[in-house]
Amino acid sequence: MKEIITTILTGSIAFMLAVAPAFAASTDDPGIQKREANQERRIDQGVKSGQLTPQEAGKLDAQQAKIKQDEERMKSDGKLTKKERAKLTKEQNRASKKIYKKKHNEKKVDVGEGK
Numbered sequence: 001m002k003e004i005i006t007t008i009l010t011g012s013i014a015f016m017l018a019v020a021p022a023f024a025a026s027t028d029d030p031g032i033q034k035r036e037a038n039q040e041r042r043i044d045q046g047v048k049s050g051q052l053t054p055q056e057a058g059k060l061d062a063q064q065a066k067i068k069q070d071e072e073r074m075k076s077d078g079k080l081t082k083k084e085r086a087k088l089t090k091e092q093n094r095a096s097k098k099i100y101k102k103k104h105n106e107k108k109v110d111v112g113e114g115k
Contacts, residue, residue, distance in 0.1 A: 027075040050111040051103040067091045
């Protein structure tokens with residue numbers, strides 16, 4: 001009897017240890033969070049430097065808000081699947097390229113530096 005209880009307890013503990021990380025980190029993805037923050041910093045820097053017009057910054061901010069909204073919707077069921085993470089990464093890649101293009105186009109704003 002003692003052997004059966006020990007086997008059941010050992011199996012239960014092994015199962016909990018194997019499954020717990022999947023539940024604990026199922027919606028937490030620091031890579032996505034870090035990337036969102038970085039892209040927002042890039043937009044802010046572009047505004048401060050005059051590389052982005054207010055219109056460009058507004059469109060880029062709206063795109064970031066949509067990505068955040070998509071992320072929250074995907075997490076609403078309590079988990080973020082590999083497929084959902086891949087979709088968010090693709091959206092972030094697209095947004096990153098757009099930020100770069102907008103910051104390096106011919107449109108500039110005079111922010112009064114050097115005056």
